[in-house]
Amino acid sequence: MRIVVDRDKCTGLGMCEAEAPDLFEVQDDGTLKVLNDCPGSADREAAESAVMACPTEALSLVED
Amino acid sequence: MSERFVVVGASLAGLRAVQAARKAGFSGPLTLVGGEEHLPYDRPPLSKEYLRAGEEGAADPTFRTEQELRGELDVDLRMGTWATALDPAAQVIGLSDGGELDYSAVVIATGARARTLPGTEELAGVHTLRNLDDAIAIRAALDAGARTVVVGAGFIGSEVASSARKRGLPVTVLEALPVPLVRSVGEQMGRACAALHLAHGTDLRCGVKVTGLTARDGRVTGVSLDDGSTVPADLVVVGTGVLPNTEWLAGSGIQLHERDRGILSDATLCTGPPGVYAAGDVTHFPNPLFDGLLMRLEHWTNAAEQGALAARNALNPAEAKPAAAVPYFWSDWYDSRIQFVGIPQAEEIRVVSEELGEEKFLALYRRGERLTGCISIDRPAQIMKYRRMIMQRKSWAEALEFTGL
Numbered sequence: 001m002r003i004v005v006d007r008d009k010c011t012g013l014g015m016c017e018a019e020a021p022d023l024f025e026v027q028d029d030g031t032l033k034v035l036n037d038c039p040g041s042a043d044r045e046a047a048e049s050a051v052m053a054c055p056t057e058a059l060s061l062v063e064d
Numbered sequence: 065m066s067e068r069f070v071v072v073g074a075s076l077a078g079l080r081a082v083q084a085a086r087k088a089g090f091s092g093p094l095t096l097v098g099g100e101e102h103l104p105y106d107r108p109p110l111s112k113e114y115l116r117a118g119e120e121g122a123a124d125p126t127f128r129t130e131q132e133l134r135g136e137l138d139v140d141l142r143m144g145t146w147a148t149a150l151d152p153a154a155q156v157i158g159l160s161d162g163g164e165l166d167y168s169a170v171v172i173a174t175g176a177r178a179r180t181l182p183g184t185e186e187l188a189g190v191h192t193l194r195n196l197d198d199a200i201a202i203r204a205a206l207d208a209g210a211r212t213v214v215v216g217a218g219f220i221g222s223e224v225a226s227s228a229r230k231r232g233l234p235v236t237v238l239e240a241l242p243v244p245l246v247r248s249v250g251e252q253m254g255r256a257c258a259a260l261h262l263a264h265g266t267d268l269r270c271g272v273k274v275t276g277l278t279a280r281d282g283r284v285t286g287v288s289l290d291d292g293s294t295v296p297a298d299l300v301v302v303g304t305g306v307l308p309n310t311e312w313l314a315g316s317g318i319q320l321h322e323r324d325r326g327i328l329s330d331a332t333l334c335t336g337p338p339g340v341y342a343a344g345d346v347t348h349f350p351n352p353l354f355d356g357l358l359m360r361l362e363h364w365t366n367a368a369e370q371g372a373l374a375a376r377n378a379l380n381p382a383e384a385k386p387a388a389a390v391p392y393f394w395s396d397w398y399d400s401r402i403q404f405v406g407i408p409q410a411e412e413i414r415v416v417s418e419e420l421g422e423e424k425f426l427a428l429y430r431r432g433e434r435l436t437g438c439i440s441i442d443r444p445a446q447i448m449k450y451r452r453m454i455m456q457r458k459s460w461a462e463a464l465e466f467t468g469l
Contacts, residue, residue: 011401012444013394013444014444014447014448014451015365015392018448018451018452021452025445026444026445026448027444027445028444028445029444030401030444052368053365053368053369055106055108055364055365055368
């Protein structure tokens with residue numbers, strides 16, 4: 001599983017960080033840093049919550 | 065008995081409710097009733113990106129295609145239809161097309177509508193901004209170069225003012241209170257927001273009362289004030305709050321708040337009768353995270369989270385979970401982003417940025433010994449860290465230490 005960020009859609013609202021602080025962190029300039037873009041199965045639920053919570057639908061999960 | 069799950073209201077909360085019902089494994093008939101003709105669409109862009117100038121036209125804010133809703137989620141879509149009555153004893157909902165829907169569970173997500181200036185509904189050039197059709201009309205007026213007057217310096221009105229200024233149009237914002245937003249975020253924060261308007265050439269006038277509109281040939285020409293002056297206008301956008309859409313619940317026995325007629329739900333979003341839940345802007349709920357403080361939120365994240373939660377709770381009331389989130393909203397003004405987490409009702413508000421000599425605004429809100437709110441302008445990296453601290457019920461002392469004070 002890999003996390004993909006659509007940088008054109010992301011505006012750094014931070015809901016992903018709220019849902020999954022181990023995976024995402026918004027930076028001072030508002031850009032999103034993915035802390036771990038290939039999370040293990042333990043983080044799957046948090047990653048899915050982050051995708052669902054994003055107000056701009058900028059996140060997706062890709063199965064490799 | 066019917067196995068049907070009905071969601072009344074087809075905006076974000078309603079969409080999340082049907083999605084969550086399917087995700088929770090509900091495979092029975094699922095009906096989504098929406099008063100607008102449009103499929104569910106996203107509202108935050110309507111006062112922001114949607115109003116931006118551009119040759120290519122505005123981006124479509126629709127969340128999901130009809131194929132995704134009807135096909136993949138197997139939702140019985142009833143767009144352009146609104147609910148007219150609820151009978152919890154018979155478990156039947158009346159519809160505007162004369163039909164009826166029986167149900168085993170229902171989520172009420174009828175939201176709220178914008179307040180209007182009484183007597184101006186028929187006047188061309190006067191709008192509220194709540195629906196896609198409102199945004200289409202306002203965008204067209206901005207395209208035509210309208211002299212814009214916004215009534216109410218709240219978040220929606222201020223976003224419209226920002227969008228009009230970005231196009232270089234003259235904009236006046238009229239606010240009845242001496243400081244904008246003073247009731248929702250406090251006086252110092254309100255002043256910081258007012259400064260954004262002034263820095264971008266918007267004519268913000270506080271402490272003025274609108275007495276009426278002037279018009280010619282059925283079209284607005286200006287806004288009259290109590291000092292006898294008139295502000296010329298081709299476009300008037302009224303942003304003076306909302307009214308929950310609950311008239312259709314008259315006679316249903318569903319309890320409504322005496323002040324604004326919003327629904328009164330319990331912490332699990334149950335409205336009282338079995339199987340009847342509510343979500344989003346339409347309902348008050350006691351938030352356990354803030355000692356059961358009753359709140360009705362008009363936020364994107366609240367609608368999304370409560371829509372899903374109300375559906376899950378309606379399908380499995382024995383294991384219903386409370387709505388216990390930290391409220392969060394954002395607003396984009398000019399090139400700045402305002403973000404708020406928590407609740408504004410505070411015993412103390414400290415403007416931390418001022419004390420630290422920092423340029424970008426940051427204030428913390430205290431109730432008792434707890435951190436209960438945080439607001440910032442252009443500090444996107446920090447706001448979710450404060451949200452987490454509020455969720456974890458961190459003390460005021462811990463919060464101040466985190467700021468570096």
